[in-house]
Amino acid sequence: MTTYYLFRLMLLICLILFQACREPQNTALMETADLAEAYAGFQENSITERRFGYNKIAPLINNRSSAFENQVLGYSVEGRPIHSLTFGEGEIKVLLWSQMHGNESTATMALFDLFNFLEGSSTDKFADLRSTIRENLLLRFIPMVNPDGAERFQRRNVQDIDLNRDAIRQSSPEGIILKEARDEFEPEFGFNLHDQNVYYNAQGTALPATISVLAPAYNEAREINPVRSRAMKLIAGMNRVLQEEVPGHVGKYNDTFEPRAFGDNFQKWGTSTILIESGGYPDDPEKQYIRKLNFMIILNALYEIASGGYENFNEDDYFAIPDNDSKLMDLLIKNVGTETNDYSYRTDIGIRRSDLYQEGIRYTRGNVSDWGDLSVYYGYQELDAEGMVLSPGKVWDEEVALEDLTDSLAWGMLKNGYMAVKTTEADKGKIHEWPLLLYSGDMKPAMKAGLDNNPDFYLEKDGKLRYAVVNGFLIDLEKQASAPFLQKVQ
Ligand SMILES: [Zn+2]
Incomplete structure (x- = not known):
């Protein structure tokens, strides 16, 4: 017994000394x-x-x-x-x-x-x-x-x-x-x-x-x-x-x-x-x-x-x-159905957005930065689009002046499939926060989903428009988007 307690005591002393030595x-x-x-x-x-x-x-x-x-x-x-x-x-x-x-x-x-x-x-x-x-x-x-x-x-x-x-x-x-x-x-x-x-x-x-x-x-x-x-x-x-x-x-x-x-x-x-x-x-x-x-x-x-x-x-x-x-995207859409030359397949879409400045005001531009199997990537925002297919937006080519665009008009157009809207020449270059692509002149936005394109498209589920992606921002069409985003009239 004595040996045992002596051993315990020595162990304790060693521990204290060790602690004292390693303590700065x-x-x-x-x-x-x-x-x-x-x-x-x-x-x-x-x-x-x-x-x-x-x-x-x-x-x-x-x-x-x-x-x-x-x-x-x-x-x-x-x-x-x-x-x-x-x-x-x-x-x-x-x-x-x-x-x-x-x-x-x-x-x-x-x-x-x-x-x-x-x-x-x-x-x-x-x-x-x-x-x-x-x-x-x-x-x-x-x-x-x-x-x-x-x-x-x-x-x-x-x-x-x-x-x-x-x-x-x-x-x-x-x-x-x-x-x-x-x-x-x-x-x-x-x-x-x-x-x-x-x-x-x-x-x-x-x-x-x-x-x-x-x-x-x-x-x-x-x-x-x-x-x-x-x-x-x-x-x-x-x-x-x-x-x-x-x-x-x-x-x-x-x-x-x-x-x-x-x-x-x-x-x-x-x-x-x-x-x-x-x-x-x-x-x-x-x-x-x-x-x-x-x-x-x-x-x-x-x-x-x-x-x-x-x-x-x-x-x-x-x-x-x-x-x-370096595996992040601003928005990562997974498993969306699409086709190229009638060849149907599923793809992930990786979207990144860059900041641009005009007279000190920040606006953004989205880009499809990758396409295909992006299962090794992550998104600040992710959407599993299983069961959805890509669908292009339509163009509203009757001129609407920026100042005449109201909330209900803009959101009504977007929800009905009109993603691009023609506006007057005077509006060209202005920065706006509508969930639409505004353009003036004859250069209609391409709205073609694919690598290195601007991310402007719809996601359709069971024949209904479910989400819009405008300038790389995801918009849930069952709600009014909460986050405004700035872009330029093209
Ligand atoms: Zn640096």
Whole structure:
């Protein structure tokens, strides 16, 4: 018996010692609910849409409190200033840069929320968190690396150079500015902030990869050194928050080494670099919820760097994050009957919609992006059309002026098989939200279902029109569609 108790006692001591050894010095982790509360209190209300240019953010940079040091690092090709904002008095240097791709602004919005947060009162419930960050970190932000691209809401700069392939060649002033910012500051940690398209999913699931992450490789062999390992641990910490807030909506980006990219080279130059890619989330076209997620995970990461909390995680936690895949459609219609040259068959129809802009107003255009067996795909919206067949729409070619279109007229036409309606020349190019294809002149819409065509057709069941698909949006003809969608008079 004595030996038994002695053995139990030794086992207990071993366990305590083991726990003590593996426990990092600072185990405090931020509560996800606190991160969400911080966002709610400090959101920058002057930005509500993801398309904006330098003029929108200039006052938000130039009118900051003295907690931030504002510096113009240089100018874009078209002469727009590229700013950095510096905050904190600590020793650990962290560089965060956003929007080197002009149409990838989700994290930029979150940075302005974060600036508001960092300037918050020294007496509110986040005061300790703020002073932990301020006392331990020296933060430098470059909120908009590519202001000329942002002006046009396009990926590349005005030289048509992809800045994220210009880390080595240095053909662009914007690329030179970013490289010099790194060389001058020599950050220990770097955050490379981007957007990806909304069709990425967490592999093997229908869930969009709302946030994708990567600790970029620094060589072809994708080895892990202490620099990259730190980035992996920080990402694992961000993933903890995301899995609580949006379970399953996280993907790990492919880590093939890209010798021209900034992230890969930052890692190589000795900065522990984290890539954040903002993807899609249902019913969030302006990415305002994803902006909140960015705020939460960046604030969490800054706290973990300041407190050493990222040491709670290991590389395995990082590798456990599912890979990114690209298997999403906006609308996936399954098993619909159709025929080609009288040959009858069933097909799935994968539809994707792109955003277009006219004078700053967003409208959409649908496209049949795939056709055939799409059983490996998922849809933000899916319809099993078993028992239904494709049916073309008809054209109403008596001119109706846009201003004379009423709810009952428009929906009456659609429900009776008239999908395309002729309108006056004066309406051409106008953006409208009717569930119809409006055209002027003699160019009638084709309304032919098939690969790479505009998705405009009916689904018929037992000889009755059951659904309409207009510009890639599914409309249940037994109900009035609830979601308006913007398109142009052709
Ligand atoms: Zn990008």
